[in-house]
Amino acid sequence: MVQVFSKAESYYLAIGMTHDQFWDDDPWLIWVYRDAHQKRIEMRSQEMWLQGLYNYHALTTALANFGNALGGKKRKRKQDEYLKEPIRLSPMTEREKAMKQIEEREKQIAEWRKMERQAEFEEKQKAREERRKAKQKENEVTERADD
């Protein structure tokens, strides 16, 4: 049995256990280290995946802008931008969710107000145009009567 332990020890030292923990502590402690090691592998994999995602965004942005630059003045369009902020990984807290909802509502209200103003403006413009036309017509009628 001791040879088995000695052979396995190097693996457990590699995943963070100490020599004393391996030999003197609770024999079941190795399960905790194994779990922790598994989690570390998963975390590393997630990090690498995220790194890949950032690289993808950077590359596609750069390529799009490069293609845009090559397209000449005729095909000029707005430059693509890299992600404005890091990708959020942790879930939002209740407070943050509420804040976001308020923000979105305000944005929506501002959008509606803008549309309202636009409609008002268009209505006024239309009325002005109608008045102008009516005046023009009136002028034409009076000019004809004068003649």
Add this chain to the structure above:
Amino acid sequence: MSKPEKVKPILIHDPETNEVKYTLEFNRRSIAKAEANKFVLSDVTDYLSTKPAELFYYAFLMHHPMIQKRVTDRMWFGEKEDYSDGLCKVEGLLARLIDLYSEPIRAMYGEDGEGEEKNEPMYTVTL
């Protein structure tokens, strides 16, 4: 592989205060020490007069490394000649000691013992 259930350590109470005086368990060090002294678990059932007492002594080493064998022997065999006041008479104690001895290896490989997938036997028998 799911974590197997841990075998509970043996607690020995002080006869006067009734408080826990000794905790009996094995770690890898105590098994290494036992094996260094040529202790073999299968001998426990072959040499019933000496080997269980030895196993009992090794069970102390994890939490009480300085304990002497004569102290544990006195607890195991008792003071009387027929061992009637010794712990060797406690039913199930030896079986629990054997279970505890195999804990470190079980912890390493889980229930299957060898860390490989459990092979179902090809044939079934009725006894």
